[in-house]
Amino acid sequence: MSSPTPITAPGTLAPTPSQTVGPFYGYALPFAGGGDMVPVGHPGAVVLHGHVLDGAGAPVPDALVEVWQPAPDGSRRGAPGSLRRDPVTGAVIGRHGLTFTGFGRVPTDADGHYAVRTVPPGGVPYVAITVFARGLTHHLHTRAYLHDAAGRAEDRLLSRLPEQRRATLLTTPEDTGVHRFDIRLQYDGVHEETVFLDFG
């Protein structure tokens, strides 16, 4: 891996605007095993799951959640092998289930629920998340900080958030290796809105 090169020149081309993913991406974007970021039975695997909820507290059944994180050794390269196709029928058969790719993609179900199986990230206490949905004109970035990960106390983002806001970025322990992380697109009258991030 060569050393990263910072690009210091400001952007000169204007970006292509974002548009909503809409409700009908389901036959196109999700793929078999999209939530299995590590092979089934992998030692040390953890489940990250929760609901995507709107400003009425109602589940969002047509959201798409993407997760990106470093490998346990801290590597941020990712790996190909997510979208393999059957060479005869052309059908997507998904991952070969042997490697950690760092990337997960899952649609929410009718209850607005998503789940990925992964391993704790190396070097940082969080996984990066993007949320797409009908009604979202531009996707949203957030992070799920694992409640039992080292490094949370020194984290640059967490340390500058007020406590109530910070709490929306922390997972809740449910069972051994099970992390609950609900994503609230808007304050619903009871629950705080999830902190969303701008990388400008």
Next chain:
Amino acid sequence: MTTPPAPPGTIEPSSLIRPGTVEAPVLTQARISAEITAARDDYARSIAAGAPVRSHPDRDYAPYRSSTLRHPRHELTAMGSDPEDVELSGPVFGVTDITDLDHDLTRRHQGEPLGERITVTGRVLDRSGRPVRGQLVEIWQANASGRYAHLRDQHPAPLDPNFTGVGRCLTDDQGTYSFVTVKPGAYPWRNHANAWRPAHIHFSLFGSAFTQRLVTQMYFPGDPLFAYDPILQSVTDDDARGRLVAAYDHDLSIPEWSLGYRWDIVLDGPSATWIEEGR
């Protein structure tokens, strides 16, 4: 949910109106169009007052009613550009993820799909104009009649057994992507009464960083539905909205075969995006 309007010349049977129910006022196109105009006027005033150009749509865009309960009310938390941020690197897809046929949506079934065959091509660039190489581009779309191969799309237009409407490719060394497909049709939706979406192709792009991730829609030039559509109009900047419309390119049209469209895509992301040399 609204019911489809009665055909012209027919009378709505009064037996369908249940006694005791209060009819919600019909949300007309005129009302939505007035909101679209108001949002554009607000944006023009903000620019005149010195506010920066906004290329991306507001998340709180009332004419698109689905945004009402789904937009955050807090300001997003500014992250600056810390090279340690995980979001500045991203997924890598490779040749094993894509087959030669994936970019051709007309070759995915036993027969050929109905409709006007088109090729769509262009370059994926970062904001400095450098090609974004070897990255995954995914598309999905309705068929030529304006219907998705999705159970929840119950719009009474014919399904095409030879068209599903999903394609993938990786950008090449010049950042170029290319698809063969059919031109999608316009279709109705239920944002308001008589709402119709202009023909469009959905695009999903991975740049070289998670911060460059983009989901967007490509539109076709000259579509009469542009002004009526709150999703396209959610981009209130005229130039930015124009960048969502492909150009017909006669040099890309193939004799006896297809019409050609060119659409270049510029991925956003911090100006200090970290890349790896040689990629």
